[in-house]
Amino acid sequence: MGRVAGKVAIITGGASGLGAADARLLAAEGAKVVLTDVQAGLGREVASTIPDALFLEHDVRDEGQWRHVVAQTIERFGKLDVLVNNAGLVRFADVEACGLDDFRLQMQVMVEGCFLGCKSALPHMTKGGAKSSGGSIVNVASVAALKGISAIPAYSAAKAGIIALTRSVAVHCQEQGYRIRVNAIAPGAHDTPMTRQALEQLPGDAAGLDQVNAHGQGRPEDVANLVLFLASEESRQITGTHIVIDNGETV
Numbered sequence: 159m160g161r162v163a164g165k166v167a168i169i170t171g172g173a174s175g176l177g178a179a180d181a182r183l184l185a186a187e188g189a190k191v192v193l194t195d196v197q198a199g200l201g202r203e204v205a206s207t208i209p210d211a212l213f214l215e216h217d218v219r220d221e222g223q224w225r226h227v228v229a230q231t232i233e234r235f236g237k238l239d240v241l242v243n244n245a246g247l248v249r250f251a252d253v254e255a256c257g258l259d260d261f262r263l264q265m266q267v268m269v270e271g272c273f274l275g276c277k278s279a280l281p282h283m284t285k286g287g288a289k290s291s292g293g294s295i296v297n298v299a300s301v302a303a304l305k306g307i308s309a310i311p312a313y314s315a316a317k318a319g320i321i322a323l324t325r326s327v328a329v330h331c332q333e334q335g336y337r338i339r340v341n342a343i344a345p346g347a348h349d350t351p352m353t354r355q356a357l358e359q360l361p362g363d364a365a366g367l368d369q370v371n372a373h374g375q376g377r378p379e380d381v382a383n384l385v386l387f388l389a390s391e392e393s394r395q396i397t398g399t400h401i402v403i404d405n406g407e408t409v
């Protein structure tokens with residue numbers, strides 16, 4: 159108990175899957191959590207089960223909504239220590255079939271959403287000092303950024319963009335003297351509505367399902383444990399990197 163005691167965290171995409179598990183675990187370990195999502199009904203339901211949690215309807219593509227989310231967080235809890243840029247979606251279509259609209263949608267939600275999150279949060283995040291420990295940003299990428307999966311070229315490109323963005327923002331924080339660590343995580347398959355949708359939509363022998371077939375699926379709590387570690391001071395020497403959590407899929 160208490161590994162992130164006293165910290166205040168925003169988790170995007172907090173209504174479902176990995177984001178909801180992150181919010182539950184961070185709160186159980188002492189953080190005040192703000193869940194945001196486009197799915198307002200579900201988001202409010204999840205937040206109502208977490209003590210003191212705040213839910214805000216939020217499309218991560220919208221810079222104005224980001225300003226509102228950060229301002230509401232500071233108004234409610236007085237500060238911001240942790241940002242988990244988790245919101246995401248996937249559309250299945252290989253490079254020849256993928257429409258430009260679908261390609262852009264995935265880049266907007268994941269790369270632009272992550273960029274806007276870092277840009278909006280950084281000026282208001284705890285920056286550390288003699289008496290305080292500083293902040294942490296965790297950007298949710300995927301093993302899709304690290305290997306070729308023909309069914310999801312746009313998703314893969316977006317997740318690789320997140321890893322590159324993470325490095326750049328981490329270096330910026332160090333150059334500015336901010337004690338804010340910025341890392342990405344790259345999960346393999348974990349059992350969430352997104353993965354269930356993939357299993358329904360893709361044929362069983364689809365290349366993109368290698369990970370599920372050969373390496374099984376983790377639980378959302380497995381990823382939440384990694385997010386908790388990166389949010390906590392236990393990872394104080396880790397910044398600018400990505401950590402793979404895929405049961406050996408990319409080894």
Ligand SMILES: NC(=O)c1ccc[n+]([C@@H]2O[C@H](COP(=O)([O-])OP(=O)(O)OC[C@H]3O[C@@H](n4cnc5c(N)ncnc54)[C@H](O)[C@@H]3O)[C@@H](O)[C@H]2O)c1
Pocket residue numbers: 170171172173174175176177194195196197216217218219244245246247267298299300301344345346347348349350351352353
């Ligand atoms: N589940 C996996 O196996 C897996 C593996 C690797 C990476 N990921 C990544 O983890 C993150 C969470 O995925 P999940 O598996 O929990 O999926 P999920 O579908 O259960 O949850 C994603 C959440 O993001 C929200 N969202 C989508 N577009 C949004 C937008 N524009 N603004 C705000 N919220 C938006 C959705 O409403 C949903 O609640 C995603 O970034 C996903 O790409 C998941």
